[in-house]
Structure formats: C-alpha cells, structure tokens
Amino acid sequence: MSATTQAARKQFSFAEFHAKYGTIAIFAVIFIVSLLFVPNFSRATNQMNVIRQMVVVTLLAFGVTFVIILGHIDVSLGSVLALCGCVAAAAMKATGSVPLAVGAGLGVGLISGTINGAIITKFGIPAFIMTLAMTTVARGSVLIFTGGRPITNLGNFEEIGNGNIAGTPIPYSILILALFMVVSWILLNRTKYGRYVYAVGGNQQAAIASGIDANAVVRRSFLYNGLLCGLAGVVLMSRMDSGQPAAGIGYEFDAITAVVVGGTSLSGGRGTIVGTLIGSMIIAVINNDLNLLNVHSYWQQIAKGLIILVAVTLDVYTKRART
Numbered sequence: 001m002s003a004t005t006q007a008a009r010k011q012f013s014f015a016e017f018h019a020k021y022g023t024i025a026i027f028a029v030i031f032i033v034s035l036l037f038v039p040n041f042s043r044a045t046n047q048m049n050v051i052r053q054m055v056v057v058t059l060l061a062f063g064v065t066f067v068i069i070l071g072h073i074d075v076s077l078g079s080v081l082a083l084c085g086c087v088a089a090a091a092m093k094a095t096g097s098v099p100l101a102v103g104a105g106l107g108v109g110l111i112s113g114t115i116n117g118a119i120i121t122k123f124g125i126p127a128f129i130m131t132l133a134m135t136t137v138a139r140g141s142v143l144i145f146t147g148g149r150p151i152t153n154l155g156n157f158e159e160i161g162n163g164n165i166a167g168t169p170i171p172y173s174i175l176i177l178a179l180f181m182v183v184s185w186i187l188l189n190r191t192k193y194g195r196y197v198y199a200v201g202g203n204q205q206a207a208i209a210s211g212i213d214a215n216a217v218v219r220r221s222f223l224y225n226g227l228l229c230g231l232a233g234v235v236l237m238s239r240m241d242s243g244q245p246a247a248g249i250g251y252e253f254d255a256i257t258a259v260v261v262g263g264t265s266l267s268g269g270r271g272t273i274v275g276t277l278i279g280s281m282i283i284a285v286i287n288n289d290l291n292l293l294n295v296h297s298y299w300q301q302i303a304k305g306l307i308i309l310v311a312v313t314l315d316v317y318t319k320r321a322r323t
Contacts, residue, residue: 022314023263023278030285038289046288048171052161054284055173056081056236058277060255061262062184063228065276066221068259069188069201071268072127074116074222077229077255078248079138084108085233086142089151089243096155105234106227112138113226117219142245151243161239173235180228185273187224197221202269250301257304258283260311283307 034041060077067074088105092098112134120130163172188194199207200214208214232251237243262279264271286307290300 022318023261023275023282026261027278027282027285030282030289034285034289038292040292041289046292048169050284050288052171052173052239053288054280055161055177056232056239057251057254057258057283058177058280059180059228059232059235060251061258061276061280062180062273063225064252064255065184065259065262065264065271065273066188066197067127067225068256068264068266069197069268069271070218070221071201071204071266072120072218072221073256073266074131074225075128075252075256076112076116076131076134076138077232077252078250079135079142080109080112080226080229081233081236081248081251082245083112083138083142083145083233084230085237085247086146086151086243086245088230088234089154089157089237090145092154092157093151098157098160101157102160102234105237106230109226109228109230109233110223111226112229113223114219116226117222120222121215121218146243146245148245150245152241154238154241154243157238158241159238161235161237162241173239176231176235180231181273181277184228188273193217193220198269253304253308254283254287255280257308257311260308260315263315265315266312 040046060081064074064077084105087108088101091104092101095101116127116130116134119125120127159172160176161171161173164170165172165175188197196207196212196217199210199212200217204214233248236247240247258280259271259276260266260279261282262272262275262277264275283304286303287300290303295303
C-alpha cells in the first residue's frame with residue numbers, strides 16, 4: 001500500500017469522522033427515521049412535547065458534563081433533584097413566592113454539590129462512592145421531609161414548567177434551558193476555569209505541576225453541577241404542579257447517557273456542551289419513539305443500556321485509533 005493511500009485512509013478514517021461529526025450524524029439519522037416510520041412523531045404537538053420533556057434531563061446533563069470531563073461521575077442526580085424540587089414546592093406552599101421557592105431549590109442543590117465536592121477532594125473518596133452515598137441520603141431525606149406524600153396546592157408555581165412567555169409560544173422552561181446552555185458554554189470555553197477543567201481531566205498530575213489547584217476545580221464543578229440539579233428539580237416539580245418525593249428515579253442515567261452519547265469521554269479530558277445538547281436530543285427522540293411505538297418500559301431500559309454500551313465502545317475505539 002502506497003504512502004499516499006495510507007495518508008488518505010488516515011485522513012478520512014472512521015475515528016476522525018466520529019470524533020468530529022458522529023453525534024450530529026447519529027441525531028440526523030434517528031430524526032429522519034423517526035419522521036418516516038414513527039406514527040405521529042412529526043406532529044407539532046409531539047415535537048413541543050419532546051422539547052419540554054428534554055429540558056430537565058438536559059439541565060442535569062449540562063452540569064454533569066463538567067464532572068465527567070474531569071474524569072469523575074455523579075450518580076446522585078435523580079435523588080438530589082427530587083429533594084431540591086420538594087423543598088422548592090414546600091417553600092412555595094408556605095410562602096406563595098415563586099422566587100423564594102426557586103431560591104430554596106437552588107440552595108439545596110448548591111449544598112449537595114458543595115458536600116460532594118468537599119468530601120471527594122478532602123478525603124480522596126472516589127466520586128462514584130461519594131455520590132452513591134449522596135443518592136441514598138438525598139432520597140431518604142426527601143421521604144422524611146415529605147412523609148412520603150406529595151406536596152400539592154402550589155398556586156402559580158406550575159408556570160415555570162408549563163407556562164409560555166407572554167405573547168409567544170415559547171415555554172419558560174426552554175428559555176431557562178437556553179440561558180444555562182449559554183452560561184455552561186461560556187464557562188467551559190471562554191474562562192480560565194473551563195481551561196482548567198480540560199487540563200485536570202486530561203492529566204491531573206500535569207495540571208497540578210503547572211500550578212492548577214485541581215481540588216478547587218473539582219469543587220467548583222460539583223458546585224455548578226449541584227446548582228443545575230436544583231434548577232432541574234424546580235422545573236420538574238413545576239411541570240408536575242406538585243412536589244413528588246418519588247420523582248427523578250433513573251434521571252441520572254438519562255443525563256449521563258446524553259453526555260456520553262454527546263461525545264464526552266468517561267475517562268476525562270474531552271467533551272462539549274453542544275455535544276451534550278445533541279446527545280440529550282438523541283435520547284429524547286429515542287424515548288419519544290419508544291413511547292409512540294408502545295414499547296414496554298422494561299425494554300426501554302434495555303435499549304438505554306445498549307446505547308450507553310455502544311457510545312462507550314465508540315469512545316474507546318476512537319481514542320485508540322487516534323493514538
């Protein structure tokens with residue numbers, strides 16, 4: 001084989017294509033197939049439903065993108081979301097103030113993120129173990145806080161998740177998602193902190209040697225992750241118009257799947273907010289397709305597991321092929 005042919009094959013390799021365009025190509029294929037073969041998928045009401053449903057998982061995914069780029073993980077997202085959302089609902093019922101309710105939910109998210117980041121960096125506990133512990137603590141806390149019963153009669157709290165901007169068909173929840181997509185993108189791509197996230201995730205020892213406080217970067221990332229988890233909880237409970245202590249189960253897996261499908265490497269050092277958004281759109285469309293096709297929820301769980309497996313396999317293959 002000539003050097004020219006080898007260079008051409010390397011230039012147009014699958015690994016390079018997947019790294020640059022794979023997520024967009026996968027979404028395009030899934031979307032076109034859905035339009036052609038899934039009944040009612042193309043209806044405007046269904047499209048808006050898909051967009052509304054993806055908001056909560058995408059907010060979670062934006063936050064955990066920072067954590068995963070660092071080479072860590074957070075499996076407590078669903079439980080913390082439920083705790084934040086129920087605290088926000090209780091604050092709304094007690095005060096009748098939407099700003100106070102939102103503040104309460106965000107505050108609990110910030111506290112959980114602070115605890116996760118502080119213990120992980122202080123004691124060197126693996127993030128998986130720490131956030132697994134947080135999962136049970138948060139779920140137990142929300143059950144104690146609510147007595148296992150929904151919190152209802154929340155007044156206009158539902159406007160956050162179900163209302164539209166005055167005079168437009170644009171939901172408030174989409175505006176919130178767009179705002180924090182921009183904030184997350186700026187943090188990751190236009191700040192010193194974002195550069196440090198990539199540096200620590202790519203090679204922590206080298207980052208420390210160059211003067212970066214890796215522990216501070218980890219703590220800030222878990223803090224931001226907690227903030228978005230709290231916001232996701234507020235949006236979800238407002239959509240439900242009640243504080244549901246059993247809400248959020250399995251949401252962490254949807255969020256992590258969206259991040260991985262979006263091209264973020266589980267081994268750290270690589271990932272983008274735009275990729276996470278596209279990954280979340282892929283998961284939302286697949287979930288919608290399975291529901292429209294009346295696929296049993298048990299099979300849906302198997303499908304999500306296979307999606308994670310394929311995404312991680314492609315990530316490993318791409319990394320090996322490019323080295």
